[in-house]
Every structure is written in structure tokens, then in C-alpha cells.
Amino acid sequence: MTTYIIRRLILAAIVLFLVSVFVFLAMRLLPGDPVLMYMSASSVQEITEEQLNLVRHQFGLDKTLPMQYLDWITGVLRGDLGTSILNRSPVLQEILRRLPITFHLGILAFIVATIIGIPAGVLCAVRRGGWLDNLVTTLANIGITVPVFWLGIILIYVFALYFRWLPVMGYTSPFENFWLSTKQLIMPVFCLAVGPIAGNARQARSSMLEVIRKDYIRTAWSKGLRERAIIMKHALKNGLMPVVTLSGMGVGTILGGAVLIEQVFNIPGIGRLTVTSVMNQDYPYVQAIALIMAISIVFSNLLVDISYGWLDPRVHYD
Amino acid sequence: MSGEATLRPDIIENTPRVSEFRRFFRVFFNRGVVVFGMFIILLFVIAAVFAPWLAPYNPDKIDMNNALLQPGNAHWLGTDSLGRDTLSRTIYGTRVSLIIGLVVVVLGSIVGMALGLVAGYFGHWTHAIIMRVVDALMAFPMLILALLIVSFLGGGVNNVIMALAFAMVPAYARLMCGQVMTVKENDYILAGRSMGANHMRIMLRHLAPNCFPPLIVMMTMMLGTTILAEAGLSFLGIGVQPPIATWGNMVNDGRQYLLSNPILSFAPGLAIMLVVYAFNMVGDGLRDALDPQLRGVI
Numbered sequence: 001m002t003t004y005i006i007r008r009l010i011l012a013a014i015v016l017f018l019v020s021v022f023v024f025l026a027m028r029l030l031p032g033d034p035v036l037m038y039m040s041a042s043s044v045q046e047i048t049e050e051q052l053n054l055v056r057h058q059f060g061l062d063k064t065l066p067m068q069y070l071d072w073i074t075g076v077l078r079g080d081l082g083t084s085i086l087n088r089s090p091v092l093q094e095i096l097r098r099l100p101i102t103f104h105l106g107i108l109a110f111i112v113a114t115i116i117g118i119p120a121g122v123l124c125a126v127r128r129g130g131w132l133d134n135l136v137t138t139l140a141n142i143g144i145t146v147p148v149f150w151l152g153i154i155l156i157y158v159f160a161l162y163f164r165w166l167p168v169m170g171y172t173s174p175f176e177n178f179w180l181s182t183k184q185l186i187m188p189v190f191c192l193a194v195g196p197i198a199g200n201a202r203q204a205r206s207s208m209l210e211v212i213r214k215d216y217i218r219t220a221w222s223k224g225l226r227e228r229a230i231i232m233k234h235a236l237k238n239g240l241m242p243v244v245t246l247s248g249m250g251v252g253t254i255l256g257g258a259v260l261i262e263q264v265f266n267i268p269g270i271g272r273l274t275v276t277s278v279m280n281q282d283y284p285y286v287q288a289i290a291l292i293m294a295i296s297i298v299f300s301n302l303l304v305d306i307s308y309g310w311l312d313p314r315v316h317y318d
Numbered sequence: 319m320s321g322e323a324t325l326r327p328d329i330i331e332n333t334p335r336v337s338e339f340r341r342f343f344r345v346f347f348n349r350g351v352v353v354f355g356m357f358i359i360l361l362f363v364i365a366a367v368f369a370p371w372l373a374p375y376n377p378d379k380i381d382m383n384n385a386l387l388q389p390g391n392a393h394w395l396g397t398d399s400l401g402r403d404t405l406s407r408t409i410y411g412t413r414v415s416l417i418i419g420l421v422v423v424v425l426g427s428i429v430g431m432a433l434g435l436v437a438g439y440f441g442h443w444t445h446a447i448i449m450r451v452v453d454a455l456m457a458f459p460m461l462i463l464a465l466l467i468v469s470f471l472g473g474g475v476n477n478v479i480m481a482l483a484f485a486m487v488p489a490y491a492r493l494m495c496g497q498v499m500t501v502k503e504n505d506y507i508l509a510g511r512s513m514g515a516n517h518m519r520i521m522l523r524h525l526a527p528n529c530f531p532p533l534i535v536m537m538t539m540m541l542g543t544t545i546l547a548e549a550g551l552s553f554l555g556i557g558v559q560p561p562i563a564t565w566g567n568m569v570n571d572g573r574q575y576l577l578s579n580p581i582l583s584f585a586p587g588l589a590i591m592l593v594v595y596a597f598n599m600v601g602d603g604l605r606d607a608l609d610p611q612l613r614g615v616i
Contacts, residue, residue, distance in 0.1 A: 011453075018454035026470065141351075145594040147546055149553050150569050150587030153576065161577050256459030260550055274462070275554050278469040290466055294457040301457075 004309050012302045019294045020076070024069050027287050076291070082284035091288045095270065099292075101171060102262070102269035106254045108189045113196035113250060118243055120197075121204025125212060125239075126231060136201060143198025148191045148257050152264035155187045169266040188265045192257045196250040203246045208239040241312055248304030252297050345607040352603030358596035362589075366412040373406035377563050386579055395585050398571060407563040408586050414564045415593065418479055419544045423537050425483035430490025431526070431533060437491065438498025439521050449495060455488040460543075461550055468551060473559045478551060482544055493536055497529035504528075531608040535601050542597035549590050565590045 081091040124133040160168040174181040262271035277285035381401030395404035437448035467481035551557030552566025565586040572582030
């Protein structure tokens with residue numbers, strides 16, 4: 001087990017290193033000279049070659065590419081993610097301010113997706129072919145195809161504009177006004193969770209169906225166990241293994257979806273920051289966000305891998 | 319609409335010695351949703367190809383006297399804030415979505431499959447290097463990766479195609495690599511090699527064709543995914559730029575008039591959903607017909 005975890009950690013470290021190289025290179029391969037970009041953003045009237053060289057030296061851009069990478073990554077590890085081109089404020093500060101909002105949204109969506117999606121799929125498998133199975137399967141197929149931004153707009157129309165049950169958009173910290181915060185979050189969390197709910201339900205259904213056909217389940221039936229015991233004790237643990245993997249991938253879906261959903265519901269999280277910085281071509285932000293998103297996904301995959309080894313002792317750690 | 323594998327035993331037993339081809343069609347068209355999906359796709363393809371004849375108005379013609387009309391006889395789906403006909407714009411939007419989807423899938427799959435083929439065939443260091451790069455790219459959510467690339471390249475149809483194709487490459491490479499590693503253990507590959515076939519010949523003539531079935535399924539489903547991602551980018555105003563009508567930017571434009579003219583956002587969004595649903599269902603059907611064992615893998 002320990003070797004398995006160590007191997008996974010090494011693999012994750014390699015992937016993280018490559019991710020950081022990509023993010024770094026993406027910035028360096030940008031069309032246009034970063035120094036010129038910086039200078040034109042600052043209100044310097046005339047730019048002489050000397051000044052350019054000075055700034056170049058100041059930012060270490062006259063060093064070789066690997067040295068530049070080294071400079072950059074040591075800065076990142078110390079928490080220096082650069083400063084915004086647009087307003088010169090430290091990138092880290094703004095990101096730390098917005099991260100909890102997206103995290104709040106995402107963790108709720110993840111919980112909703114797990115507690116609705118998985119039981120729905122298991123229920124379908126147990127009552128296969130029944131009306132509930134047909135209904136859930138149809139809904140799940142629609143759920144993985146619906147454009148989340150459009151779903152959000154429809155929800156706004158129905159629940160906020162037409163019935164006026166929920167606030168149209170916005171975000172309030174739950175520590176400030178818990179009731180308002182919850183009401184504001186219902187629609188965005190549901191939108192973010194729809195894809196993962198459908199994915200979990202489909203995966204749980206198909207892997208449970210596979211497990212239910214296994215010999216040891218027949219044995220359990222033949223020794224007279226009740227259905228509840230068979231499903232809960234014998235089938236579930238094996239049937240849900242693939243669902244764990246999928247849940248890990250759901251983190252990516254939720255982060256990607258947050259970009260769209262925060263735009264629809266006017267939520268000031270990382271997702272909206274992504275869109276505004278892409279539009280303003282504020283690359284230090286873009287770079288930092290890409291890095292943070294990739295890191296969270298690598299870590300959630302690592303967590304899935306490790307929990308896999310823990311859930312299923314047969315996983316051979318080679 | 320059971321999602322169960324459709325190889326019902328009675329069908330197989332009662333149809334002795336049907337050709338592979340006939341069996342494929344039998345299983346493929348056995349499910350209602352698959353037929354429905356094919357029908358929807360056909361409908362949208364017709365709309366895209368014959369858009370100039372089907373659309374009642376010029377999709378870009380501005381007519382301020384008839385702005386924000388409700389659906390009626392003259393304009394079945396009403397008009398937007400510039401008086402442009404919603405139905406015509408939705409029909410023309412089909413072109414953008416389908417063309418981008420198709421080109422992205424072709425480009426992305428060719429590059430991805432080539433990488434996966436090389437990685438899987440040569441193994442060792444080649445495999446390690448290519449697949450670690452693929453792993454690293456997979457660490458970015460697809461929409462984010464596409465968004466980053468578009469932010470560097472700028473909007474416009476060509477850049478959106480490049481960005482989405484690039485974002486898809488890792489998924490194809492990973493699936494192809496897995497396929498190649500299984501298929502290359504077959505004796506006929508060994509036989510080919512012992513008869514002196516070179517690497518190129520073995521990869522292209524013997525390996526690739528036998529790896530295709532799951533990739534065809536993936537390409538079909540990716541068509542839907544791509545269309546969804548493209549719509550997302552245009553919705554954010556980062557993809558294909560106005561005045562070109564795309565479903566994504568139509569949904570976004572309609573938001574401002576949600577209370578008075580909800581149809582402006584509803585219609586194009588419904589089109590996105592229908593076409594993505596159709597490609598997914600057809601992908602499901604293809605998977606069951608080509609190789610039911612793939613269920614759960616893709």
C-alpha cells in the first residue's frame with residue numbers, strides 16, 4: 001500500500017511539473033513581447049531600446065528559458081503569482097478572495113451530485129426495466145447533454161422572473177446572511193450538479209447491473225438473504241468502485257461548469273475572474289487560474305487513486 | 319428505453335449466420351432512441367446544408383421597425399433586439415455548430431490517434447513521455463483549456479477550431495494508446511513482424527484498423543461534446559464573434575430580454591440540447607452495435 005501511494009505521488013509530481021511547464025510556456029509563446037505589453041500597459045510615452053533592455057533585465061527575461069522557468073516556479077512556490085497587468089494588484093490576493101466562493105459552490109454541487117446521483121443509479125439497477133428506471137435513465141441522458149448556461153437561464157426565467165420564488169442572481173456570504181445565501185445558491189448549485197448527477201446515475205446503474213449478475217450475488221440470494229442485505233452489504237461496495245473514479249472526474253466538470261454558471265448567475269468567483277481576465281488579456285491571472293485549476297484536479301485524481309487502493313484490496317500496486 | 323445491452327439472446331439465436339454488416343444494422347436500429355437520434359441529426363444536417371432555402375429571412379438583416387416581435391405568422395420564433403429573425407438565425411447557427419464540430423473531431427482525432435498509436439506501439443520511454451504529457455493536459459478541464467488557447471489566439475472560427483481540437487487530443491490519445499496496447503499482443507502482429515513488415519506498415523495496416531471501433535464511438539460522442547463546448551465559448555463571448563449567428567451567442571443575447579422575449583434564449587438552447595442528445599444516443603447505439611463490451615469503458 002505504501003509503495004502504491006508513493007508511486008502515485010511521484011506520478012502526480014511529474015504531472016504537476018509538466019502542468020507548470022505548459023502554463024509557463026503558454027505565457028512565453030504568447031504572440032507579442034511581454035515587455036512591450038507591460039510597457040504599453042504602463043503609461044510610458046516613449047519607449048527606447050535602453051528602457052526595454054532595462055525592463056527585460058529587471059524581469060529576468062534576458063536569461064535562458066530554463067532559468068526563467070526556475071525563477072518563475074520558485075516565485076510561485078513562495079506564493080508569488082505575479083501582478084495583474086491591468087491594475088498592478090497582486091494576483092494571489094484576488095484569487096484567495098474569490099476561491100472560497102467557487103469552493104463553496106463546488107463543494108455543494110459535489111455533495112448534491114453524490115447524494116442524488118448514486119442512489120438514483122442504484123435504484124434503477126435494482127428495479128431494472130421499471131418505470132422509475134426508464135424515467136431516471138431518460139433524465140440522466142438529458143442531464144449529460146443539457147447546456148448548463150441555458151439551463152441556468154431557464155431556471156432564472158421560471159423560478160426568479162415568473163414565480164418570483166428565488167432571487168435572480170448574485171452571491172452573499174453564508175456568514176453574512178445565511179438564508180439569502182442559500183436561496184441564491186439553489187439554482188447555480190443545481191446547474192453545476194446536473195452533469196455530475198446524471199453521470200453518477202448512469203455509471204452507478206451500469207456497474208451495479210454488472211455486479212448483480214455475479215455469482216456471489218446469486219449465492220447471497222440462494223442462502224436466503226433479504227434484498228436489502230444483498231444490495232447494501234454485497235453489491236454496493238463492488239458496484240460503486242467505478243463511480244468513485246467518475247466522481248473524481250466530476251471535479252473537472254464542476255470547475256469547468258463554474259466558469260459558465262458564475263457568468264449566468266453573476267457570482268464573483270474564480271470562474272468569472274477567468275472570463276474577465278481572458279477578455280482583458282490579463283495573462284498573469286489566466287496563468288494563475290490555469291495552474292490552480294490543474295493542481296486541484298491532479299490532487300482530486302490522486303485522492304481517487306489512493307481511495308481506490310484503500311477501497312479495493314485487490315488493486316495490485318504495480 | 320432500457321439502457322441495457324441490446325444483444326437480446328432471442329435476436330441472436332433466431333438469426334443464424336447473418337453477416338456482420340446485417341447484424342450491426344439490426345442491433346443499431348433496434349433501440350427507439352437511436353432511431354430518434356439519427357432522425358434529429360438528419361434534420362439538423364438538412365437544415366445546415368439547405369439553410370439559404372429553408373430560412374425565411376436573411377439571418378443578419380437588421381430591421382429596427384420589427385425589433386423584439388413575439389412569435390407570430392410573419393416570424394415563427396419572433397425577432398431579436400435588432401429585428402433579426404430568430405428562426406433564420408437558429409437555422410444558420412446549425413451550420414456553425416455542425417461544421418466546427420466536424421472539423422474539430424477530424425483534426426483532434428487524427429492527432430490524438432497518431433500520438434496514441436506511437437505511444438502504445440513503441441512503449442517504454444516513448445509511451446512514458448507522450449502519456450505523461452497527455453496526463454498533464456488532461457488536468458485542465460476541457461472548456462478551460464479551450465478558453466486559454468482562445469485567449470492567446472483570439473476569437474474567430476479558425477481559432478476556436480484550433481483550440482477545441484487541441485483540447486480534445488489527450489482524450490483520443492489515451493483511448494487509442496490503451497487500444498493499441500491490447501491489440502498489439504495479438505499473434506497476427508507478431509506474424510506481420512516476423513514476415514518483415516516495418517513499423518509503419520504494422521501500425522497503419524494492422525494495428526490502427528483493429529483499434530477503430532471504440533474510437534468511432536468516441537468521435538460520435540465528441541461531436542456532441544464539441545458542439546456543447548463551442549456553444550459555451552460563444553455564450554461567454556470568447557468564441558465565434560458576432561454578427562455570425564451561433565447558438566451560444568444567441569442564448570447570451572437573449573438574456574437581456576428574458577422577461578419579455580424568453581424565446582430568444584430558449585430556441586437556440588433547445589437546438590443545442592437536441593443535437594448533443596442525438597449524437598450521444600447515436601454514440602450509445604454505435605457502441606452497442608460495434609462492441610457491447612465497451613459499455614462502461616466509454
